[in-house]
Amino acid sequence: MSAPLLQVSQLGKRFGGFVALDGVDLQVAPGERVGLIGPNGSGKSTLVNCICGTLHNETGSVTFAGETVDGMVAHERTRRGLARSFQLPRPFTSMTVADNIRVPLLYTVAFRVGHHVTEAEADERCMELLKLVALDGKAAKNPRDLTQVEMRKLELARAMAADPKLLIADESMAGLSHSEVEDIVALLIRLNESGITIIMIEHLMRAVMAFSQRLVVLVSGKKIADGKPDDVIKEREVIGAYLGQ
Amino acid sequence: MDLQLDLLINAIIAGLLIGGFYAAVTAGISISFGMLDIVNIAHPAFIILGSYIAYIVNARLGIDPIVTSIVMLPAFYVLGAAVYQIYYQSFEKRGQESLRGLAFFFGVLFVTEVCLLLVFGVDYRSVSAPYIGSSISFAHMEFPLRLLVPCAVSLAMFAALEIFLSRTFIGRAVMAVSQDPQALRLMAVDPTRIKRIAFGISIATASMAGAFLIIIQPVIPSVGRDYIGRIFAICVLGGLGSLPGTLIAALLLGVIESITSVFYGPSWAPAVSFGILLLTLAVRPSGLLGR
């Protein structure tokens, strides 16, 4: 295995007396597709928030692309190539769909390359991303007027606009229909094949199994399994955790 | 006894008595801001309204201001429920409460103040009651009844509120409504109804706080502004939405203000509460008793 892109070691986080994360280790290699599952309240979202800098972990550390990112706030991590989508889509509602995607272009890509992205470059990249998620017909619309699945796609496209090395997709499929789920899974696999490492957090087992090359299971803030999806779901502890809830 | 020490002890006593009154003034904000997440900066305006109602009734009929304020409780409750209904329909439902909701309450504060100014002018108004002016002395300590009576009634009101919130179903629903409206819905409780009730109660406390205020000091319409800083300082310092915390913070602020004004002059007193507020926000936003 080559040097990991993301290395999470002994991550701990508590909210008051509640232990949300209890010494979680996680390694993700470049180019991997990892599924992260666990029952409600198992700490998945807290883990994502700690990796992305929305929350700060109390113990342990997060290393991304060979650099410790502990103590960095969220936008600094995004600029280093760590992008996320939100569980509930959080579009900027005072802007059009296209302008939503332009935000990371202006604030992430421009900083990384070290020069201003020109209007023409931004427009071109913006349309490219909208085509990728099949939203190019809705570029001028307000995000409020989008359907659920379109909103999720916008969320992913906006995360992609940050030109990430690692994309964390937080429950991008909750509440979608069968064909819409397949649509998004196919999209995520396409993105992965273009070279982006992806962690998918998902409740929908069908989607996780179709997507993941490796499966990580979190229960009560602890990692209880990590391996090939087919093996992991046969583990007794995993079955217990799911049936037990 | 040493004069300085004497001054200090009496300052502390006056501060504690004033602090008890501050608790009543802040109770409403602890509910609306602390529990419901509604930034009702117009609360002091409702308190001043309570003061003026107590003043009119006292001047015309000679009725005790505290009695008036208790009689007026239902009216203030209805007023609060109505204000919440407007707030809910216009802002909360549309998800615009942060910017426009704040501006709304700011407008209400200002309009109420100007209206009172137009009706009553800028003269100081005060009430008369048998206990105003006399005091109980004990050892070297002075207990002015003007402060003692409002403080006692205020603590009683505070205790009643605490019992209501912690022991009754509606009270517990009020405590839970901003954290977990979903859970309430699952129990077939309408969160909006709970919030309306709670906001009505929070404005009702202003009726009593207003009566206490005009017993303690003469009132002009702009006095309310001085209380904006105090009530938010107390509310934040006490940890948002915690009534026991509010009480402790209120007593603490009362004492600090009283000592400041005795030893440095009353013109510095307004800065105390705001200074404490700014410091708390900067250093310990979760308040004294917060985690």
Add this chain to the structure above:
Amino acid sequence: MRTPVFILVQIAIAAALYFSLRAIGNDYLFFLGYTVLQFVVLATAWNILGGYCGYVNFGSSGFFAIGVYTSVFLYTVGQSLDDLFPASIAGPLHAIFPLPVPVDVVFGGIVAGLVGLGTGYLTLRLRGVFFAIATLALAIVLQTFVVNWSFVGGSRGAYIIPPDKVPVFGPYIEFLFALMLALVIIALTTARLIERSRLGVGFATIRDDELAAEACGVPTLKLKLIATVLSGALMGMAGAPFPFYIGYVEPGSAFDLSYAVNSIAMPMIGGTTSWVGPMIGALLLGTLQQIATVTISSAVNLLIVGLLLIGFVIVAPNGIVGLWQGWMRKRSRA
């Protein structure tokens, strides 16, 4: 329109306004106009933080008063150079003092900007409401300090005697009017530049959703601090010429709550999403108030402002500009 052209257009309008008022030849109009223009600057400044970023500042009167009292301070220093400094230093200082008002404006802007930075740093990491309450607190803390600071007059207030006439401009009020026109141009140009730059996009993301903004790489804290500094500095600049305009300053008039209410009400009524809204709101409401003060009473005109504020936030959340845009859209559809 490109920015240089925009500035030229503004200068042309300002010049036209100035010379037409001069042609009428009534100094009273300059007095009224000054107040209206002052509100344009305040409303525009408030909107940079309130409208663009969604952070409500209740303490506009505090920032305004910082400008006012910076001028009073510098003026008082100029008056008492010989008492404050040894003769060897006071001598050369007499050549510099009294400072020209535009220099006071610069200092007022700097001090108010720094106070904005401090307030922002203390409170912007918390929820937005705390910022709103903290600004209110700030205004009262500052007022208490000024009341107790006898060097600038304390609660008694301070008299400032402006020169009668200024070269080129003639009567002093005409000079102050022209100065305020210049500040309006600076404020509007700043607001418009922000709107059309990356900064404006960043501000809008903060207003919409700070968490999502951070995830998109927007440095929210830094941007909010930029906004508080710019907004505070412009308010301070608007306040700096005030002592020379009014002649006598006391804390109550410098910290008057009506500045805070107006600088919220004007953008809310005009519309908060672009630089046009606060300007329209300030021109309309400012003029209306001047008329109402003269014809009815100042208390009634404040009541009108308050009621308009409440009415607009409930009925027309996007202000006059929003109503206009809605109307245009309907017309184009019909």
